[in-house]
Amino acid sequence: SKAKTQKAIADHKFWKTQPVVKPDDGPVLEDGVIEPNHPPEKVRKEPYPLPNDFEWVIMDIDDEKQLKEIYDLLSANYVEDDDASLRFNYSPEFLHWVLKHPGYRKTWHIGVRVTSSQKLVAFISGIPHELRVREQAFHSTEINFLCVHKKLRSKRLAPVLIKEVTRQCHLTGVFQAIYTAGVVIPTPISCSRYYHRTINAKKLLEIGFAAVPHNMSEEAHIKRYELPKETSVVGLREMTSDDVPAVGKLMRRYMRRFDMAPRFNDEEIRHVFLSGRGSETGGKRVGQVTWSYVVENPTTKAITDVFSFYSLPSSILDHPTHKDLNAAYLFYYATDAAFETPTNDPQPEAASSTSASSTSPLARAIAEGVEEWQRSNITGLNEIELEDEKRVTNWQDESPETKKKIKARLNELCRDALIIARDNDFDVVNCLTVMDNPLFLQEQKFGPGDGFLRFYLFNWRIQPIAGGMGSRPGE
Ligand code: NHW
Known part of the structure; x- marks a missing residue:
C-alpha cells in the first residue's frame, strides 16, 4: 500500500x-x-x-x-x-x-x-x-x-x-x-524564497533559528544586526484614514509595474492597511496585526511613499523557555521614486480620463456577443484603469537611473521599517523575493531561508512569471 x-x-x-x-x-x-x-x-x-x-x-x-x-x-x-x-x-x-x-x-x-x-x-x-x-x-x-x-x-x-x-x-x-503553497503540485507559475532579517539576535541564537558564522564571535554577530536608535526618513508617520485616497493612487500605480498583482480599490486599501490596527485601550493598542506608515512631503504635503508589515508569530515547538517567535512580515509598499511624475502632487490634476480600450477582454467579449454569465468574471480592468496607472513602465524596462533611485529609496524605507519592528518587540522581519524586495535584501542584512513559496493559479493558463508578485529574482 x-x-x-x-x-x-x-x-x-x-x-x-x-x-x-x-x-x-x-x-x-x-x-x-x-x-x-x-x-x-x-x-x-x-x-x-x-x-x-x-x-x-x-x-x-x-x-x-x-x-x-x-x-x-x-x-x-x-x-x-x-x-x-x-x-x-x-x-x-x-x-x-x-x-x-x-x-x-x-x-x-x-x-x-x-x-x-x-x-x-x-x-x-x-x-x-x-x-x-x-x-x-x-x-x-x-x-x-x-x-x-x-x-x-x-x-x-x-x-x-x-x-x-x-x-x-x-x-x-x-x-x-x-x-x-510550500509544496510543489501541478504547476507553479512562480517561485519565491523566504528571507529573514534578524532583529533579536540573541533570542534567534537561543532557539536555533540562527547560528553565529564560523569566522565571527557571538558579540560581533549580535552587533551586526544593531539598528539606529531612531527612524530617519523625513516626513515618516503612521498612515491615517485621510491618507486612503493618496495611498490608493500610489499603490495602484506602483503595483502596475509588476506582471501579476491584485488591484485594490480605496475600500480595500483602507481595509488592508488600516483595519488590522487593533483597538486602543488606555493609550495602548491591543490585537494589532498590521503596521502602516506613509511619508508626507513636509513642503507639498503630498504622500510620496507607503509601507506596511504584519505580525504573524510562530509557535516554537519543544523549547523549554521560548514559546513564541514574534515575526513581522513585510507587506505592501510603494514609492514615488519609481515614477518620473509624482503621484499625489496637490497641483490640480489633468482630467483623469477613463477612456475605454477597445482591445480589453471585456470590450472584446461584449463585441463578440458573449453571454453575461460567461464574462462575469472579467472585470475589464483596462476600461476602469486611469490613464496614469497605465502609463507606468514594467520594472523590467526601467532605466538604470530609475532602478538606482528605487533602490536607494527602498533601502531607506526598509531600514525605518526594521527600526519600527524592533521598537515593537519583533524578533525577526521576514519577506519573500517578491516585488522590488531583491533591491534591499542584501544591504538591509536579510539572509536567505530554507523555505520557498510557490504561486499557483486555478483555471488561468499563463507563461511563468519571475519571482511571484513581481519581481526581480536573484538580484
Ligand atoms: S498552503 C498551506 C496548506 N496547509 C498546510 O500545509 C497545513 C498543514 N497540512 C495539512 O493540513 C496555503 C494537510 O496536509 C493538507 C493536505 C490539508 C494541506 N495545496 O487529504 P489528502 C493554502 O491554504 C493535495 C493544494 O490525502 P492531507 C492554499 C495533494 O497534492 N493541494 O492530504 C491551499 C494531493 O493531491 P494529488 C494540496 O495531507 C490551496 C491531495 O491534496 C496541498 O491529508 C488549495 C492529498 O489530499 C496544498 N497545500 O491534506 C487549492 N497539500 O493530486 C485551491 C496537499 O497530488 C485551488 N495537496 O494526489 C483553487 C480552489 C478555488 C477555485 C475557485 C474558482
Whole structure:
C-alpha cells in the first residue's frame, strides 16, 4: 500500500482532474482561461459528500466562539517548517482581519465538523480579489488556510475541501483562483524564497533559528544586526484614514509595474492597511496585526511613499523557555521614486480620463456577443484603469537611473521599517523575493531561508512569471 500511496502522489490523482496547467502541457502560447465558466444551472447545487461521521459548516467569523475554533484548529495543525520546530500561529485578530476583506463571502469560510462531537477538524477559505496578470484582469478568489487535523491526514479530505470551495466560488460567479503553497503540485507559475532579517539576535541564537558564522564571535554577530536608535526618513508617520485616497493612487500605480498583482480599490486599501490596527485601550493598542506608515512631503504635503508589515508569530515547538517567535512580515509598499511624475502632487490634476480600450477582454467579449454569465468574471480592468496607472513602465524596462533611485529609496524605507519592528518587540522581519524586495535584501542584512513559496493559479493558463508578485529574482 506504500507503493500505491507513492504512485498516487506521483500521479496527482486529484490535481490531474483540475483546470490547472499540467507538467506535460507544453509551452503556454497565450495567457487565458483553461475551462469556460459554468452557466449557473450547471453548477452543482448540493455540497460534495463527506465521509460518514463528518459534516460541512459555514463558519461565522464574527462569532468569537467560532473564530476561536478556527484559531485552535490552525494553531495546532497548520503549516510547520521542515524540521517541525516552528508552526504558524495566526492570531484570531489576524484571521478576522484577513478573512473580512471587502466583498468577502461568508460561504467561502468552510469548515468540517465531526457530526457526533461537533469538533472542527478541517478548514479552507477564500477572499475575493481583482487580480491582474499582465494585461488581463479577472475576479478571483485567494484561497488560504487549507487545514486538515493531524489525525485525519492522507485520507483524501483535502481534495473534497478544494472541490467544495470551488463549488461555492462557482455559485457566486468566480471561476479563477490564486493560492500559494510550500509544496510543489501541478504547476507553479512562480517561485519565491523566504528571507529573514534578524532583529533579536540573541533570542534567534537561543532557539536555533540562527547560528553565529564560523569566522565571527557571538558579540560581533549580535552587533551586526544593531539598528539606529531612531527612524530617519523625513516626513515618516503612521498612515491615517485621510491618507486612503493618496495611498490608493500610489499603490495602484506602483503595483502596475509588476506582471501579476491584485488591484485594490480605496475600500480595500483602507481595509488592508488600516483595519488590522487593533483597538486602543488606555493609550495602548491591543490585537494589532498590521503596521502602516506613509511619508508626507513636509513642503507639498503630498504622500510620496507607503509601507506596511504584519505580525504573524510562530509557535516554537519543544523549547523549554521560548514559546513564541514574534515575526513581522513585510507587506505592501510603494514609492514615488519609481515614477518620473509624482503621484499625489496637490497641483490640480489633468482630467483623469477613463477612456475605454477597445482591445480589453471585456470590450472584446461584449463585441463578440458573449453571454453575461460567461464574462462575469472579467472585470475589464483596462476600461476602469486611469490613464496614469497605465502609463507606468514594467520594472523590467526601467532605466538604470530609475532602478538606482528605487533602490536607494527602498533601502531607506526598509531600514525605518526594521527600526519600527524592533521598537515593537519583533524578533525577526521576514519577506519573500517578491516585488522590488531583491533591491534591499542584501544591504538591509536579510539572509536567505530554507523555505520557498510557490504561486499557483486555478483555471488561468499563463507563461511563468519571475519571482511571484513581481519581481526581480536573484538580484
Ligand atoms: S498552503 C498551506 C496548506 N496547509 C498546510 O500545509 C497545513 C498543514 N497540512 C495539512 O493540513 C496555503 C494537510 O496536509 C493538507 C493536505 C490539508 C494541506 N495545496 O487529504 P489528502 C493554502 O491554504 C493535495 C493544494 O490525502 P492531507 C492554499 C495533494 O497534492 N493541494 O492530504 C491551499 C494531493 O493531491 P494529488 C494540496 O495531507 C490551496 C491531495 O491534496 C496541498 O491529508 C488549495 C492529498 O489530499 C496544498 N497545500 O491534506 C487549492 N497539500 O493530486 C485551491 C496537499 O497530488 C485551488 N495537496 O494526489 C483553487 C480552489 C478555488 C477555485 C475557485 C474558482
